Amino acid sequence: MSLPNPATPVKLVLLGEAAVGKSSLVLRFVSNDFQENKEPTIGAAFLTQKCTIGDRTIKYEIWDTAGQERFASLAPMYYRNAQAALVVYDITKPASFIKARHWVKELHEQASKDITIALVGNKYDLVESDEGGEEEDSLRKVSIEEGKSLAAEENLLFFETSAKTSYNVNDVFIGIGSKIPSASSTEAANQQSHVSEGRVDLSGGVNNRGQDACPC
Template sequence: MADSANAPKPSSSVKLVLLGEAAVGKSSLVLRFVNNDFQENKEPTIGAAFLTQKCNLPSRTIKFEIWDTAGQERFASLAPMYYRNAQAALVVYDLTKPTSLIKAKHWVAELQRQASPGIVIALVGNKLDLTNDSESGQGDAEGAEGEESGDARKVSTDEAKSYAEEENLLFFETSAKTGHNVSEVFTAIANAIPETSLKSTRGPGVSNAVGRGGDEQRVNLNGPREAAKEGCAC
């Protein structure tokens, strides 16, 4: 296998869904990953949005088909439509809002109960830029009590991390605003998808896929899935 470095890498599509309370930064994380961009006052997602982006691994290229779902409660009943047959999920909470972690735990439980058995789930605490950990980018294990110093963190790294370990989830703290840890989340998910659940899709130029700046396709999803596919790069 080591001698095949120059051969075109196999390419696989992975369906990934984002779930979490409204305003935790799901769309901002996707925008940072797909376009390396951040918009300060992003409009709430209606229904869901569909985007794609490639992630280059040493042995293969993963093409993420990303379903970014709306966080408002009125759209919650649509979620199963988007996580059905998903191979991966990002469950996002806001480090400054403990209730968003409670909601994230509900989503994790629902995915474990109803999504595909082998689904890879990442628990992501977003808005690290609002905490005192933003300089180093490292979550402080004691990080729940920083109000005197202007730290907006309300969910400690330890609490979320130990929950993630109990439930066998990947765990990251990110900032969509600064980009900290965003591509790392998607790379970790790509690496965690079992080979057996990857369907290879061959296409020219697959080995030239780059980690950013690619295929953004926003769709207001009440239309057929095929409509979202036009413009895909592979």
């Protein structure tokens, strides 16, 4: 009955363009593994992993979503009730950063109000070697400053990671965990508010903050 560390369940959703490495980040975090050719995620994959931060244990319930554009209309089903989100982009693909911007906006407008979002620029391994040098032909197409400034603007956590080398991967989940309020009451309240009819609920969370949706 009285376990020393009752794990706090935290629902976390991964969003981002196709092939930026969402599933790979999860695989690295959950199994400390990496696969070069991962099958595309159909709809969403579900995985769990515990993570201890100080005296707290968090049980991440991870919803890893499909990245292809058209699956975006399914996303509200997945980020419903999520307390945390990783918005992932590929630092070598500028388009994926634009997509990340959209996801952040979508989450701010439609997801739970107090959702913790981390912006994650993945595939750091591809630019690692030429960091420091001012090489023109660097693979990096999204600068760390751009990422930081979007994060500051939208109040997000920010990391650059490599699922391949595992650089910074655990830090993302630890960072998110430390920001999640420990009170499980908020989560319970959240859950209740969404259990209504329309189970395939595309309109996302109930807290419609559409009014704040000014273009940046």
